Amino acid sequence: MTRADLLALTPDALAALANRGLVKRAAKDLDAGAGPEITVSPDGGVDGAFPDGTTASLPAGAGLEAARCSCAATGTCRHRICLVLAYQRTAAAPEAPEAPEAQEPGPGWSPGAFDDDALARVLGRRALTAARRALRTGYSAKIRRPTAREPVAQVELQTCTVRFLVPGELGYVHTDAVAAVRGEVTVLAVWAFRAADERGLAGEEIRLEVGGSAGAGGDGLDAALDLADQVLLEGAAHTGPVLATALERTAADLAASGQHWPAAALGDLAGQLAAHHDRRADHDPARVAELLAEVHARHRAARGGAAR
Structure with a gap:
């Protein structure tokens, strides 16, 4: 073989x-x-x-x-x-038996062809769960399709780059993301290609927005709650740059729609995560707990029809 x-x-x-x-x-x-x-x-x-x-x-x-x-x-x-x-x-080698032609995809292959079962099998269910939260919030991506000149498929996300070095193989993916989020960003990169394929975007270099729940009946608060829950479940010590970027982006979306109080809570939460990551003295676990509780309270009040 x-x-x-x-x-x-x-x-x-x-x-x-x-x-x-x-x-x-x-x-x-x-x-x-x-x-x-x-x-x-x-x-x-x-x-x-x-x-x-x-x-x-x-x-x-x-x-x-x-x-x-x-x-x-x-x-x-x-x-x-x-x-x-x-x-x-x-x-x-010349003396080696002639190898059969490889059945792998050619220069026009797309990582979007990987289904979620394949992603879970290679990268794990945890990576898909984390990626789905980012998908609900929405994220920006710049994809570069493989060509005969440059056969490596590539996705630039907001915090890292993901490169698919071997066509049709998930075992040879390189990213400059930290190890803790490598699986998550690989899933997001695959979904970016999948979204471009589904929209018929066939250019060699494409910028697109993927996912997002803001404006779909939730006014961004559902996305904010998802992010707060992710911080609660994973803890400040285990959050990566993808989550921090999603917090900042959702805060900006909320502020743009006039929801300044929940936007401020998310912005402060992103600041607390950055302070923990940088080991700054202004990180306060009690403040993180207060902000998480505030996001939940704002979401509950909005769903109950109370003033925000």
């Missing part, structure tokens, strides 16, 4: 998933004859035995993060990268 995902990994993609120094060192080891002896299992798993006794493996159906190595490195190491490069060279 040919591993089309491994063959699609360019040096730039490997450098994004690891770092350029590791890629150069792995290539140097391979050129010096210190590469692994490769065994490919029927299901596509790739194993490598190195001359120094180190063993590494690349399981089928998984990305580089799932690779294993017997060396002491805790993350991606030169042995894992060297195994990828060695496999690529073996597959490209």
